[in-house]
Amino acid sequence: MTERDANADPAADEPPIVAALHHLTGRSRGQVSWLSREAHGVHVSDSGAIRVTADGRSLPGMTPCARFHQxxxxxxxxxxxxxxxxxxxxxxxxxxxxxxxxxxxxxxGPLSRFELIDAQHPIRRTLPEILSDMMAYLRVSRRPLHRRLPRALGGLALSLLKETTILFRVSVVLALAVIIVLGIRQGREIDRIEADMRSGATRLDAISTAIARDRETALRPGDLDAVRQELGQAVQRQSARIETLEFRWKAGAEAIAGARGSIAFLHGSFGLRDGATGRMLRHAVDATGRPLSSPLGRPLLTLEGDGPVAEREFTGTGFLVGGGRLLATNRHVALPWERDAATVASAGMGLEPVMLVFRGYFPDRPEPLELSLRAASDSVDLAVLDIGGPVDGLADLPLAEAPPRIGAEIIAMGYPTGLRAMLAQSGDAFVAALQAEAQSLDLEGVAARLAEAGHIRPLASRGIVGQISPEAVVFDAETTHGGSGGPLLDLSGHVVAIQSAIVPEFGGSNLGVPAVELRRLLDTLESAGVH
Structure with a gap:
């Protein structure tokens, strides 16, 4: 051993002692005071602030209270x-x-935690610091990405295991356990819901949901304000559009005027009947006769009791054919339950649809006509309704002999939006009178009042034919729900198609059934001897 080695300080080869005080309370909360080999004095102020200085050094306004030495x-x-x-x-x-x-x-003074920084007690990096180091490696390293990424992810996992606190690791494990438990519970809940959906209870719930949806779309007193403020402006624009159409196209104006009186507003309702007992599906009521609802606001339905029948209401459009004795419309208007998911689901419970009310209202005629189904096509969306005999003063709409050409001008007529558009046309005074009355605002009652006041009038919109096929006429005239079954006229007033569907995603693609299909259905009735 050399003289230099013999005289060396054994502690010189050891790493320096580093310690820290983490201040947890008081004015110095969140701060850290570092300690090294030398002695340190601790001073505290009256306000609770703490300072660690070289031993022997005094600080004005602060009182020495402790001393650290190695x-x-x-x-x-x-x-x-x-x-x-x-x-x-x-x-x-x-x-x-x-x-x-x-x-x-x-x-x-504050409450402080004493910590040694050495091999047994390394400095713990925070999670943001660990993530920041990983991102820095990904940015700076010159290795190819396919080598950098696995190395970075492996380093992240190792750092999380070694450098984070036990509390953090336990928290991660608990969080994963909670997620797994919730996933298992969610899976069981989904299985239970699927089982319920196969049961009759869920089918009834589907029907009550549909009725609740009908309530949302039905007219309420507050809706009349919206009708007066919103739809009034829309109808004014529509009226201006019609006036422009009449001014620019005299033939179109004559077609509208000639067809208006033969186009009927259709309104009806249907319920569900138990095929075995003949009992109607009804609203459950309390002792006072008030309908009961579920906690979600859906009506409770039952085949027992004497509550009101659970009704589904619908609207549409029809026009005179067959010598003024029949109305042409869509099959989905005449048989509205066929496209209703809740009603289809109820078939598995032995429930069958029953038409409760089906009426047609013609312009300028106060009394409605009772309607019944005469025939429905099995191949296209068409149906023919019986109106009980010819109506004086009204004539058929003639059917076109040939399909229209692409780009031809057409006029769509009907009752889009149902009662709402007619209420907007009726004027502010009529709507205000409805608001002032204490009568029910169900569809049937409002339709009757509109008919009595002479406000049943179809709307017209102009467009062009965009495409033609044996199954459909595609057109861009404005229409929406409620216009189903209305005629699509050429400028000479002949029916070239019957409106049947809209494509919400693309307003330029409304669909109609070609008039030739209606002609075939009427010929079938005539050959069968139906008059």
Whole structure:
């Protein structure tokens, strides 16, 4: 051994002792005071602030209360003067400190945690720091991406396992456990719901949901304000559009005028009847006769009791054919339950649809006509209704002999939006009178009032034919729900198609059934001897 080695300080080869005080309370909360080999003095102010300085140094306005000095691989804490220290809630004058000791510096000083920084107690990086280091590696490393990425993810996993606190790791494990438990519970809940959907209870719920949806679309007193404020403007624009159409196209104006009186507004309702007992599906009611609802606001339905029949209401358009004795419309208007998912689901419970009310209202005629189904096509969306005999003063709409050409002008007529558009046309005074009355605002009652006041009038919109096929005429004239079954006229007033569907995603693609299909259906009735 050389003389230099013999005289060397054995501690010189050891890493320096580094310790820190993490201040958890008081004015210095969140701050860290670092300790090294030298002795340190601790000063506390009356406001609770703490300062750690070189031993022997005084600070104005602050009182010395403790002293740190190195002892082996840690520090000894001594009280100064009359100060009292608490370490781990024990009052004392002197203490050989260990990693994690909690120190209170007198009555005014903060609570601080003593931490050693060495191989046994490394500095813990925070999760944001670990993630930041991983991203820095991905940005800076010159390795190919396919090598960088696995190395970065592996380093992230290793850092999370080694450098995070036990509490963090436990929290992650608990979070994963909670997610797994919730996933299992969710899976069981989905299985239960699917089982319920196969049961009759869910089918009834589907019907009640549909009725609740009907309530949302039905007219309420507050809706009349919206009709007066919103649809009034829309009808004014529509009226201006019609006036422009009449001004620019005299033939179109004559077609509208000639067809208007033969186009009927259709309104009806249907219910569900138990095929075995003949009982109607009704609203469940309490002792006072008031309908009951579920916690979700859906009506409760039952085959027992004497509550009101659960009705589904619908509207549409029809026009005179067959010598003024029949109305042409869509099959889905004449048989509205065929496209109703809730009604289709109820078939498995032995429930069958029953038409309760089916009426047609013609312009300028106060009394409705009772309607019944005469025939429905099995191949296209068409049906023919019986109106009980010819109507004086009304004539058929003639059917075109040939399909229209692409680009030809057409006029769509009917009752789009049902009663709402007619209410908007009726004027502010009529709507105000309805608001002032205490009568029910169901579809049937409002339709009757509109007919009595002479406000049943179809709307017309102009467009062009965009495409023709044996199955459909595609057109862009404005229409919507409620216009189903209305005629699509050429400028000479002949029916070239019957409106049947709209494509919400693309307003330029409304669909109609070619008039030739209606002609075939009427010929079938005539050959069968139906008059």
């Amino acid at each position: 002892a082996g691989r840690s520090y000894v804490l001594d009280a100064v003067g009359e100060a009292v220290l608490w370490v781990n809630r024990v009052p004392l004058r002197e203490r050989h400190l260990h990693h994690g000791d909690m120190i209170e510096f007198g009555e005014q």
